[in-house]
Amino acid sequence: MLEIDALATCLSTPACLVNQTTSGLIIGMLLFLVASGVTLIFGVLHVINFAHGSFYMLGAYFAFTVYQLTGNYFLAAAAGAVGAAIAGIVFERLIISRVYGQNVLMQLLVCYAFILIVDDAVKIVWGAEYLAMGIPAEFRLPPYRIAGGFVPPFYLFLVAMAVIIGLGSLYVVTKTRFGKIVRAAAHNASMVSALGIRVPIYFALLFALGCALAGVAGALAAPVRSLTPGMGLGILVESFIVTVIGGMGSIPGAFLAAIILGLTRSIGSVGFPLFVDGAMFMMMALVLIFRPTGLLGQGTLR
Amino acid sequence: MKTSDIRPRRRIDRRTVLKGAVGVAALGTGISGFPAYLKAAGKPIRVGMPTIMSGRVAILGESSVAAAQLQINRVNKAGGIDGRPLELVVRDSRGKPDEAARMTRDLVNNEGCDVILDAEASSASFAVNEVVRDIKKFCIHSNSETSSLTADPKNQVPWVFRSARQGIHDAVGGGLYAARVAKEKGLKRWATVSPDYAYGRANTEEFMEYVKIFAPEVEIIEQTWPKIFQPDYTENVTALLNAQPQAVYSCLWGGDLVAFTDQASLYGLFDQFEAFAVNLGDYPVITAIKSLPAGVHSGSRYHKDIPDTPENEAWYAEFMANSKVLPTNWSWENATAMDFIIAALKATGGDTDAEKMGKATAGMTIDSPFGAGGKLTMRDSDHTLVNYMVGYSKTISKDPYVVDFKQTDWADIYKHEEEWKKRNGYI
Numbered sequence: 001m002l003e004i005d006a007l008a009t010c011l012s013t014p015a016c017l018v019n020q021t022t023s024g025l026i027i028g029m030l031l032f033l034v035a036s037g038v039t040l041i042f043g044v045l046h047v048i049n050f051a052h053g054s055f056y057m058l059g060a061y062f063a064f065t066v067y068q069l070t071g072n073y074f075l076a077a078a079a080g081a082v083g084a085a086i087a088g089i090v091f092e093r094l095i096i097s098r099v100y101g102q103n104v105l106m107q108l109l110v111c112y113a114f115i116l117i118v119d120d121a122v123k124i125v126w127g128a129e130y131l132a133m134g135i136p137a138e139f140r141l142p143p144y145r146i147a148g149g150f151v152p153p154f155y156l157f158l159v160a161m162a163v164i165i166g167l168g169s170l171y172v173v174t175k176t177r178f179g180k181i182v183r184a185a186a187h188n189a190s191m192v193s194a195l196g197i198r199v200p201i202y203f204a205l206l207f208a209l210g211c212a213l214a215g216v217a218g219a220l221a222a223p224v225r226s227l228t229p230g231m232g233l234g235i236l237v238e239s240f241i242v243t244v245i246g247g248m249g250s251i252p253g254a255f256l257a258a259i260i261l262g263l264t265r266s267i268g269s270v271g272f273p274l275f276v277d278g279a280m281f282m283m284m285a286l287v288l289i290f291r292p293t294g295l296l297g298q299g300t301l302r
Numbered sequence: 303m304k305t306s307d308i309r310p311r312r313r314i315d316r317r318t319v320l321k322g323a324v325g326v327a328a329l330g331t332g333i334s335g336f337p338a339y340l341k342a343a344g345k346p347i348r349v350g351m352p353t354i355m356s357g358r359v360a361i362l363g364e365s366s367v368a369a370a371q372l373q374i375n376r377v378n379k380a381g382g383i384d385g386r387p388l389e390l391v392v393r394d395s396r397g398k399p400d401e402a403a404r405m406t407r408d409l410v411n412n413e414g415c416d417v418i419l420d421a422e423a424s425s426a427s428f429a430v431n432e433v434v435r436d437i438k439k440f441c442i443h444s445n446s447e448t449s450s451l452t453a454d455p456k457n458q459v460p461w462v463f464r465s466a467r468q469g470i471h472d473a474v475g476g477g478l479y480a481a482r483v484a485k486e487k488g489l490k491r492w493a494t495v496s497p498d499y500a501y502g503r504a505n506t507e508e509f510m511e512y513v514k515i516f517a518p519e520v521e522i523i524e525q526t527w528p529k530i531f532q533p534d535y536t537e538n539v540t541a542l543l544n545a546q547p548q549a550v551y552s553c554l555w556g557g558d559l560v561a562f563t564d565q566a567s568l569y570g571l572f573d574q575f576e577a578f579a580v581n582l583g584d585y586p587v588i589t590a591i592k593s594l595p596a597g598v599h600s601g602s603r604y605h606k607d608i609p610d611t612p613e614n615e616a617w618y619a620e621f622m623a624n625s626k627v628l629p630t631n632w633s634w635e636n637a638t639a640m641d642f643i644i645a646a647l648k649a650t651g652g653d654t655d656a657e658k659m660g661k662a663t664a665g666m667t668i669d670s671p672f673g674a675g676g677k678l679t680m681r682d683s684d685h686t687l688v689n690y691m692v693g694y695s696k697t698i699s700k701d702p703y704v705v706d707f708k709q710t711d712w713a714d715i716y717k718h719e720e721e722w723k724k725r726n727g728y729i
Contacts, residue, residue, distance in 0.1 A: 010544060019540040027534050128360035129627055130557040132564060134592025143569050150543055152568035224564045225533055226557035226590060230358040234531045269526060269537035
């Protein structure tokens, strides 16, 4: 199962090292964007948004349509974020807010119903066929050669965007008035409400921010991922692993866990190719046993 | 008061009751004495079709239903089977074996379906196979390519058939083609990237086995197995880059193949290796990839030019005019299944008895736009389809997307299939 020779050869070869390290970062950063939305919503609202993958999917489809209409990838990415945020507000106000405080099973059922409805809606609107946006013209460049390794320019852009957006959302939640209000409401909604602040609106906006993160991740990745109804499910599982390892509610934790998981996938594909998924779940199990709050988690948003 | 309006009630006497009883009995006996197919005269013949209509591979189910319905519309327009129209009853199993089995029973018991067209993927097909053997309903498996479904005598009964490609046929065809290219271009170091589940592993193993049989100098230096529906293939792409093979084989399919191709293109992977992808030729895949790399060796799926005949071109045009999705490999397989069902029903005069339909179908050859030389045969010995299009083409970046199709000679396939069957103890 272990391919020690292959791993040793890879780690001692600059080209392989570059390939695997950069691929780990690429995998990790897109996971981070999705997982940060999950962790943000959980940290404040104490709701595990099992339907988060649907917003990732919606972001990708919205971006696809806008890209078809305008040919502008950056506009398409923004549309993916905004579209997912609007869908998130609708979902939060009409559906998930009705099960706040109820047991997890009820939340899970509500989310699962939403996933099925959205998947079918996507099939009706965009069809069941695989759609692909294609690499935007500005990124159709040969890969950079670094120490013999290959680094695609498009992936460098994705990693940079993920870091900027992740830091931006951390700033919004920790440093702005909006962030302070939602964090206060998370601790004591009644008290914040008594101060004349309409807590439900802030909760809806926070939910929208979380969904926008999933949406922008879907939109940014759309050029290299096929769009199909149900595409959110695959990313959802991995983003939950990131969230659990990083700590439910911790954005820095999600960042750290995403990098760890990305590198596990990329290095693991060389050193233990048959146990890559197993290693990820094993890490999650170990974290749950020895540090149930996650690497940087404290149960609520820091 | 008009008393004339009031009539005395007619008494029902003993004789009247007896006459009535005799009449009812006679009528009842007469009806039950009729042959079943005469009783059903004019009643639609219902074909139950469990398939996948939702989720990531919904397009496969949708393109299957569209194809089956197309053939049904044709026969109904021509008057049906001795005046009885055919009716398709579709159920969405979401590809789950337990659901597929339950729905098959439901289609027969509650929907009154007389025939089953099993348009499931392999895992669910085996579940449907169990059911139709048990309840004895005529069935054609239209999509499962797993060779053992019909090759293994344990799965064979007189009323069950397969109209799909068979893995071993494609493995021999692909192996012969790839070995020829390997010899021509000196491709010795091979890698594979295929989905990590039963189909992916079995298909890859069979393909590489035959490449090595026909070109013994070939060695496999890297195998990477992405999970089915994996969103990100970067780790697999870089694993291939690190191994630096001369050729790569993949049986990724559907949206996964679209995503892999786009992600691999970012690394310039197709400029570095000779690539073979058995499932690339499906229309929804090949049209979805925005920058389709040229020169990739693509296995035959369904294509309007393969075979390059007016009949196939006409079928494609008719399908496109009646379907909201593009045709897939599953489309021609389901159109073929329906053609065999129709032909069997015509042969039995509309009698849906499983044994009679099975007898009519075994060994039957039909005219088909999808067959080599315009003919397809349901082989008698193992109830599987033969003489369909097996071979490889090369991709170009625009319509018609694949060119230069090389058909594998069926004589070669038969020869190696027989050896394979002997090796596996099937004959």
